[in-house]
Amino acid sequence: MSFIASIGYFFLGVAIAVLVPRFPFLLMTRTKGFNTNFPPHPEAIPLSPYLTQRVLHMRMFYWLSLVVVVLPLGLGIASIRWGNAAFGFGLWVSSGWFVLNRMQYFVGGQPPPWTKEMAVKLQILADEAERSSLCCNWASPHWGVTGIYCANCNKLLSNMPRPDLGRKRQGRWPMGFLRLLFSDGYPMLTFASQDGHFEEE
Numbered sequence: 001m002s003f004i005a006s007i008g009y010f011f012l013g014v015a016i017a018v019l020v021p022r023f024p025f026l027l028m029t030r031t032k033g034f035n036t037n038f039p040p041h042p043e044a045i046p047l048s049p050y051l052t053q054r055v056l057h058m059r060m061f062y063w064l065s066l067v068v069v070v071l072p073l074g075l076g077i078a079s080i081r082w083g084n085a086a087f088g089f090g091l092w093v094s095s096g097w098f099v100l101n102r103m104q105y106f107v108g109g110q111p112p113p114w115t116k117e118m119a120v121k122l123q124i125l126a127d128e129a130e131r132s133s134l135c136c137n138w139a140s141p142h143w144g145v146t147g148i149y150c151a152n153c154n155k156l157l158s159n160m161p162r163p164d165l166g167r168k169r170q171g172r173w174p175m176g177f178l179r180l181l182f183s184d185g186y187p188m189l190t191f192a193s194q195d196g197h198f199e200e201e
Contacts, residue, residue: 006086013076013090018181021069021098024061026180029166041167044142044149047126051143052119054165059114062185066102069095113163113185122148125157145187161187 019026028034037050045051073095079088105111125148129139140151148158164185169176179188 009087010090013087014094017072017094021065030168044144047141052123055119
């Protein structure tokens with residue numbers, strides 16, 4: 001096998017191992033039936049039990065990827081041992097890096113884009129808006145790109161930026177897909193603020 005072919009097989013393995021563990025987050029949540037209770041992207045989402053449930057679902061998919069990654073990781077090890085070593089090494093390296101990336105949270109790294117605390121905070125704000133005048137007499141909290149605002153009085157209720165919530169993107173497919181792949185579900189605001197400017201989720 002030539003050197004160029006080996007490089008090609010290596011990057012093919014890397015690409016497959018990047019996509020397979022993220023399959024639930026990238027594709028399963030984008031179906032029409034999964035988003036009937038939400039406005040289209042990128043509109044703000046009203047706080048409701050459906051939104052709280054969606055955050056918990058996305059959190060589950062995030063950690064479920066550690067189970068799914070066993071497939072390319074095992075295939076990579078098997079391919080190194082009995083098949084195409086370059087392809088298997090690409091699978092193994094990418095899968096191993098993915099596992100390390102997920103596990104770094106437990107040693108003080110960046111938290112996941114969706115957390116239980118986030119879901120609790122959303123539900124608390126939604127409950128407060130129903131029980132009392134959270135900000136005005138007709139409080140209607142909506143989760144926008146940069147935080148949670150009241151749709152009636154525009155008061156900022158929380159500066160918690162919105163991560164990806166599994167809605168189908170309205171933009172061109174390749175760019176939206178690459179943005180999701182790059183951000184891994186985190187708010188794009190987090191990455192944009194590092195460059196001194198802001199952009200939508």
